[in-house]
Amino acid sequence: MSDDTTRREPVEKVIELRLPSKLGYERVAMDTASSLARRMGFHADRVESLKTAISEAVTNAIEHGNQHDAAMKVVVLLTARADELIVHVADQGRKQLDQECTTPEPKIEDAFEREDKGGWGIWLIRELMDEVEFTTAPSGGNQVRMVIHLEQ
Amino acid sequence: MMLEDELTVSTRERDGVAIIDLFGDVTTFAEEKINGAYREVTNKGARFVLLNFRQNDYINSAGIAILIGIVTEVNRNNQKLAVSGLSQHFQKIFRMVGLAQYAEIYQDEEEALAGFRRLAAA
Numbered sequence: 001m002s003d004d005t006t007r008r009e010p011v012e013k014v015i016e017l018r019l020p021s022k023l024g025y026e027r028v029a030m031d032t033a034s035s036l037a038r039r040m041g042f043h044a045d046r047v048e049s050l051k052t053a054i055s056e057a058v059t060n061a062i063e064h065g066n067q068h069d070a071a072m073k074v075v076v077l078l079t080a081r082a083d084e085l086i087v088h089v090a091d092q093g094r095k096q097l098d099q100e101c102t103t104p105e106p107k108i109e110d111a112f113e114r115e116d117k118g119g120w121g122i123w124l125i126r127e128l129m130d131e132v133e134f135t136t137a138p139s140g141g142n143q144v145r146m147v148i149h150l151e152q
Numbered sequence: 153m154m155l156e157d158e159l160t161v162s163t164r165e166r167d168g169v170a171i172i173d174l175f176g177d178v179t180t181f182a183e184e185k186i187n188g189a190y191r192e193v194t195n196k197g198a199r200f201v202l203l204n205f206r207q208n209d210y211i212n213s214a215g216i217a218i219l220i221g222i223v224t225e226v227n228r229n230n231q232k233l234a235v236s237g238l239s240q241h242f243q244k245i246f247r248m249v250g251l252a253q254y255a256e257i258y259q260d261e262e263e264a265l266a267g268f269r270r271l272a273a274a
Contacts, residue, residue, distance in 0.1 A: 023179075023180065023181075026212075027210070030210070045240065045241060045244075048239070048240075048241035049241070051210075052212070052241070052245065055210070055212050056212065056213055059212060059213075059214070107250070108220060108223075108249060108250035108251065108253070108254070109250075111217075111220045111224075112220070112223070112224045112227070116217070117217035117218075117220040117221050117224070118213060118214060118216075118217040119213075119217075120213040120216050120217065120249060121212075121213040124213060124245070124248075127248060
């Protein structure tokens with residue numbers, strides 16, 4: 001799943017996690033990213049934003065992309081650069097993400113009227129991260145690339 | 153390995169306010185417990201409901217959806233809802249999502265009870 005920018009990174013700067021597609025494992029990605037981001041010098045509130053964004057991305061991959069098939073993996077790449085942390089989350093694409101779903105504008109008043117009150121995950125990712133890009137891997141899996149900048 | 157159910161929900165009453173204590177994580181696994189606690193206090197006739205968050209370092213979008221469900225019911229039942237004990241991060245998320253327009257956010261339980269007293273006196 002690594003794109004060209006990731007492949008050029010020195011190997012010691014990249015952490016790779018391969019998580020079972022079972023809800024709860026997103027915590028492992030959150031904890032790892034949080035630990036890395038704190039060591040990189042991110043402020044506590046930015047670390048919290050990162051944790052929320054990564055939990056939503058991994059949860060989407062588990063629930064939608066891999067349809068809760070525990071044998072399918074969610075791959076998370078964390079790339080630490082001097083001035084930013086890049087997070088890639090990829091699933092194995094049992095179900096493809098509709099591109100229209102990647103730019104939602106949910107409103108709470110609409111949610112009151114709906115049976116399903118959800119649909120906040122991707123919106124939260126976009127609100128909390130500095131750069132967000134959804135793509136489809138050649139293999140058909142869904143990928144999201146998120147970047148959070150280190151502010152000095 | 154405890155990966156799923158990390159929430160404890162309990163209810164109590166103080167000064168005419170039904171307090172729902174939420175210890176732990178608010179995710180998709182929390183739905184039955186939170187809805188059950190809300191139904192319980194509502195069946196007892198609660199007008200003022202406080203969701204008192206304790207040690208919640210993980211609230212995700214599924215948890216937010218559950219809370220929007222509670223707000224929907226609170227509006228329908230003409231109750232007043234407040235929340236307390238949220239970290240700065242989740243206070244921000246609640247404001248972003250719009251939950252703060254429907255549930256007053258207080259730092260802690262005492263502040264929330266004072267807020268309800270002002271409401272009751274008004």
